[in-house]
Amino acid sequence: MPDSAASIPGFCRDCLKEQTSGARRCLACGSPRLLRHPELRSLSLAHIDCDAFYASVEKRDNPELADKPVIIGGGKRGVVSTACYIARINGVRSAMPMFKALEACPQAVVIKPDMEKYSRVTREVRAMMLELTPLVQPLSIDEAFLDLSGTERLHHDAPARTLARFARRIEQEVGITVSVGLSYCKFLAKVASDLQKPRGFSVIGQAEAVDFLKERPVTLIWGVGKGFATTLERDGIRTIGQLQTMEEADLMRRYGTMGQRLYRLSRGLDERTVETNGEAKSVSSETTFNADISRPEELIAHLRRLSEQVALRLRKSALAGQTVVLKLKTADFKSRTRNRRLDSPTRLADRIFRTGLRLLEKEVDGTKYRLIGIGVSDLSDPARADPPDLVDPLATRRAAAEDAINKLRDKFGKTSVETGYTFGHRRRDR
Numbered sequence: 001m002p003d004s005a006a007s008i009p010g011f012c013r014d015c016l017k018e019q020t021s022g023a024r025r026c027l028a029c030g031s032p033r034l035l036r037h038p039e040l041r042s043l044s045l046a047h048i049d050c051d052a053f054y055a056s057v058e059k060r061d062n063p064e065l066a067d068k069p070v071i072i073g074g075g076k077r078g079v080v081s082t083a084c085y086i087a088r089i090n091g092v093r094s095a096m097p098m099f100k101a102l103e104a105c106p107q108a109v110v111i112k113p114d115m116e117k118y119s120r121v122t123r124e125v126r127a128m129m130l131e132l133t134p135l136v137q138p139l140s141i142d143e144a145f146l147d148l149s150g151t152e153r154l155h156h157d158a159p160a161r162t163l164a165r166f167a168r169r170i171e172q173e174v175g176i177t178v179s180v181g182l183s184y185c186k187f188l189a190k191v192a193s194d195l196q197k198p199r200g201f202s203v204i205g206q207a208e209a210v211d212f213l214k215e216r217p218v219t220l221i222w223g224v225g226k227g228f229a230t231t232l233e234r235d236g237i238r239t240i241g242q243l244q245t246m247e248e249a250d251l252m253r254r255y256g257t258m259g260q261r262l263y264r265l266s267r268g269l270d271e272r273t274v275e276t277n278g279e280a281k282s283v284s285s286e287t288t289f290n291a292d293i294s295r296p297e298e299l300i301a302h303l304r305r306l307s308e309q310v311a312l313r314l315r316k317s318a319l320a321g322q323t324v325v326l327k328l329k330t331a332d333f334k335s336r337t338r339n340r341r342l343d344s345p346t347r348l349a350d351r352i353f354r355t356g357l358r359l360l361e362k363e364v365d366g367t368k369y370r371l372i373g374i375g376v377s378d379l380s381d382p383a384r385a386d387p388p389d390l391v392d393p394l395a396t397r398r399a400a401a402e403d404a405i406n407k408l409r410d411k412f413g414k415t416s417v418e419t420g421y422t423f424g425h426r427r428r429d430r
């Protein structure tokens with residue numbers, strides 16, 4: 001530790017004692033969990049994310065699991081929802097097929113998700129967040145942004161210390177752990193919360209932002225998924241540092257509005273504020289095509305992918321929806337929205353997809369579309385979703401989807417739906 005460490009503001013995350021020396025351990029309690037940062041007294045935008053959320057809740061409720069690898073998943077979908085950090089050491093990851101996870105970690109204890117219980121914990125954690133600030137923006141079942149600016153007087157403490165106290169309280173009173181990211185903007189607060197998981201607390205200050213980002217991959221930037229990263233890579237761009245050397249006009253010419261985002265976020269410029277905009281009314285996903293599409297099999301492939309995305313977001317936000325909404329925009333910018341209400345709420349990609357397919361069937365008449373979207377509204381708690389007697393076993397589900405595709409095939413000829421049918425093959429691979 002350099003001598004100057006003594007002059008950098010810092011405190012102990014265990015006993016909260018201010019640290020006035022550059023020592024490696026807390027002078028009061030001996031803990032090594034010290035937090036020091038030049039901007040520690042001024043930063044106030046936080047992102048908090050629970051560690052291995054479902055698994056931590058299960059471990060809390062069964063102390064025998066404490067030292068064992070635990071995987072949450074299975075049930076209707078044969079994939080891993082999450083795994084505890086012990087199972088992750090063995091290579092288990094979220095969204096991995098369960099059989100692969102068990103190959104990697106055969107000794108793991110597998111537990112089916114109990115969404116009702118996790119939602120309860122979410123509500124508890126959220127209520128405690130609201131004691132810190134009214135500016136809480138939940139992003140999913142286990143994470144939220146918090147704006148703590150102006151809360152010093154209320155808490156008689158700087159935001160950083162209030163957050164450390166909060167993390168300690170969650171451990172003591174809820175029995176799970178969280179990781180905190182503290183910065184001056186949403187982008188870097190979210191990045192920071194992921195740096196030191198589990199039980200992390202990372203700070204990214206204004207002064208270091210550009211340097212911090214320089215060596216990182218472009219995928220760190222919000223909205224840069226695998227597809228867009230491939231586009232960037234084709235253009236020779238891999239690191240955020242490369243974006244930092246490019247002109248805004250150039251990036252916008254190449255990538256449209258996304259170019260502007262790349263320009264700004266690569267430089268740590270992010271003015272988005274923490275919005276408390278109430279509860280979501282619908283969950284949806286849409287895509288605009290590069291070239292207009294009329295072929296059913298292409299539309300179906302997009303519908304399939306988007307349905308998976310909607311289902312993932314529903315799972316992550318602990319929601320289910322009862323009305324499926326299909327959205328189309330024609331080449332001449334006319335919108336078509338079609339709804340169907342289900343017998344029970346759903347959070348399954350297959351049910352969303354099949355319902356969307358039935359709605360889509362009536363719209364494929366040679367019209368060229370520039371956009372397709374699928375979503376669900378009438379949101380509710382997932383506890384009542386997809387009652388087993390109403391949800392077909394996998395084989396019947398596949399058959400139903402194939403039925404619908406066959407209908408289209410009858411209507412438009414065999415080859416027109418050949419690719420749509422690959423959907424059936426993909427499912428079998430899982």
Ligand code: DCP
Nearest residue numbers: 049050051052053054081082094095142315316
């Ligand atoms: N989840 C899921 N399917 C996924 C990803 C997540 O069902 N593909 C669920 C289970 C997670 C919860 O959402 O516990 C929160 O997601 P996170 O991405 O925050 O993952 P964890 O909290 O499990 O782990 P981490 O410590 O990395 O945050």
Ligand code: MG
Nearest residue numbers: 049050051142
């Ligand atoms: Mg988490």
